[in-house]
Amino acid sequence: MKHSLPDLIETKRNVHVLYAYGAMQTYLQTVVSYILDSIQAKETIILIENERIYRQIKKELQPLLSKKDMEFIHFINSFDFYFSSGSYHPPAIAAYFEKTVQPYLENQEAFRSWAHVEWSSMEEPHHLIDDLEKIIDHAVNELQFPLICAYKKANMPIQLETMLIHTHPYKLIENPLLTSVPDPLTVKKRVSQR
Structure with a gap:
């Protein structure tokens, strides 16, 4: 089932989305749309980029x-975010994120997040990425905020993509017929439930 991401966020705050992007121009247009939608809703956007x-x-x-x-x-x-401890260490990354969102939580301010996850290759141990995504998915559900995790599709081996599909209930869809503009933030819900 497909949803408009802005409509989904309006009705359900705990939205964890996988965005496997293709072209950089499409990526830029998508992140800009997400930021504009966040600002229009008067919500802070935590942009990890x-x-x-x-x-x-x-x-x-x-x-x-x-x-x-x-x-x-x-x-x-x-x-700085992913390597705050000197290496890719999921508990340190989660602690960095918790420290970042704490003021918003204390002031009961709504926020959204966009995290661009990139390396020169996706050769990082996949179990570490899986560990982090599970920690973050728990935070999304507990703290009730929307998060898009963006990975470059060309750098994702099939085993990483499969793992990411299991840790993200939603996937942002790019419209292959429109090379310059993606669907206006359309997401597809994962069929199998955890």
Whole structure:
């Protein structure tokens, strides 16, 4: 079953979405749409992204948003986030995330998150990625916030993709017929339940 992501988030806060993206331009358009939707809902967007892509996103957003609107974006450098302990260590990453969201929780402020997960290759031990995704999925359900985890499709071996499908109840769909614009944040619910 397909859903509009904004409609789904409006009715259900604990939405954990896998986005296996293709072209970088489509990725940029998708993350910009998600950010704009978050700001329109007056929710902070915790954007975990690399510095180079963040500059591109910011360039896309600046003509569309006021300076005040840009304050809804809480940027975290993805390298600092994933390797805060010196290596990819799921408990350290989860602790970093908990520390980041704590002020929003204490002030009862709604937030959303976008996490770009990237390495030069997806040769990291898959059990570590699986461990982190399970921890994060638990947090999404417990703290009631939407999260999109973006992975580059071309860098995902089949065993990683299969594992990620099991830890993400929803998958963001790119429309293969439209090369410049994805479906307006359309998600598909996983058929099998955990």
